[in-house]
Amino acid sequence: GAVVSQHPSRVICKSGTSVKIECRSLDFQATTMFWYRQFPKQSLMLMATSNEGSKATYEQGVEKDKFLINHASLTLSTLTVTSAHPEDSSFYICSASRASSPLHFGNGTRLTVT
Amino acid sequence: DQQVKQNSPSLSVQEGRISILNCDYTNSMFDYFLWYKKYPAEGPTFLISISSIKDKNEDGRFTVFLNKSAKHLSLHIVPSQPGDSAVYFCAAKEETSGSRLTFGEGTQLTVNP
Numbered sequence: 001g002a003v004v005s006q007h008p009s010r011v012i013c014k015s016g017t018s019v020k021i022e023c024r025s026l027d028f029q030a031t032t033m034f035w036y037r038q039f040p041k042q043s044l045m046l047m048a049t050s051n052e053g054s055k056a057t058y059e060q061g062v063e064k065d066k067f068l069i070n071h072a073s074l075t076l077s078t079l080t081v082t083s084a085h086p087e088d089s090s091f092y093i094c095s096a097s098r099a100s101s102p103l104h105f106g107n108g109t110r111l112t113v114t
Numbered sequence: 115d116q117q118v119k120q121n122s123p124s125l126s127v128q129e130g131r132i133s134i135l136n137c138d139y140t141n142s143m144f145d146y147f148l149w150y151k152k153y154p155a156e157g158p159t160f161l162i163s164i165s166s167i168k169d170k171n172e173d174g175r176f177t178v179f180l181n182k183s184a185k186h187l188s189l190h191i192v193p194s195q196p197g198d199s200a201v202y203f204c205a206a207k208e209e210t211s212g213s214r215l216t217f218g219e220g221t222q223l224t225v226n227p
Contacts (some may be wrong), residue, residue: 006157032213041123043116044158044203044217093157097213102148105157 003028004096006106013084013113021079021109023094029074030096034103035067038091047092050077084113117141118206120218128226133191135221137204140185144206148215149178149189152201161202162189194225 005024013019023033031052036044048069049057056069066088068080077096081088093108119138127133137147145166150158164171164178164187171178177190191198204218 004157009155034213034215036217041219043118043219046214046216049214095157095213102160102163103213103215105150105159107157108155110155 003098003104004094004106006094006109008109009107010110011112013111015085015113016083018080018082019084019111021081021092021094021111023077023079023096023106025075025096025098025104028096028098030077030098031074032097033071033077034095034097035069035077035079036093036095038093038108044093047079052077081111084111086113089113115140116219117144118204118216118218120202120204120221122221123219124222124224126224126226127194129196130193133189133194133198133223133225135189135191135202135204135223137187137189137218138185139187139206141206141208141216142185143208144216145209146207147178147180147187148205148207149176150203150205150217151198152203152220158203191223194223196225196227199223199225 007022033050035047038044047062050069050071052071058064071077089112095103095105148163149161152158162173162176180187201220203220205215
């Protein structure tokens with residue numbers, strides 16, 4: 001069964017509003033979670049590494065003030081897209097690492113900014 | 115700079131035949147490689163992996179081959195089944211980077227009945 005739950009699966013918002021996406025690890029604790037973004041027919045691009053209890057580590061070119069990451073507990077990380085614009089429309093996927101096993105991914109969130 | 119490349123965006127095979135998906139990488143520090151399968155509107159699911167100390171790993175119908183000198187790996191699926199139709203991503207990481215993965219662009223596999 002699923003080991004990483006992501007919510008919502010789909011969201012449509014107006015330009016200028018903020019959207020929060022949740023990523024939960026089910027029945028295991030994840031000190032580290034990862035947020036990826038995928039454009040159509042392109043690779044999954046790592047946006048940031050979310051660390052429980054500390055600041056996220058952002059990849060080059062990713063605006064930390066626009067993509068706010070909070071990892072307040074060992075089972076929950078949130079990504080907030082602030083002041084969303086149409087170019088932020090994408091498929092966002094989180095993942096979590098379980099000890100001695102490969103990364104598990106959530107089912108992703110399709111964000112559409114109108 | 116695309117460090118992991120899957121040069122074939124799509125592949126079509128007949129049911130029962132072999133599917134071969136290819137992946138090349140440029141970063142010589144990568145020492146662990148994974149293949150993920152992804153259906154539309156879902157997250158990737160792990161298929162099979164290989165460490166750089168091996169050149170082959172097999173799991174049922176799936177076999178991954180690694181050629182370190184060529185910086186090339188491939189995923190073989192035999193026999194292919196219609197349910198295997200999905201996008202396949204190659205991913206790589208450095209042992210020291212924890213779980214931080216670098217993905218290829220993906221290859222859409224279609225298995226025709």
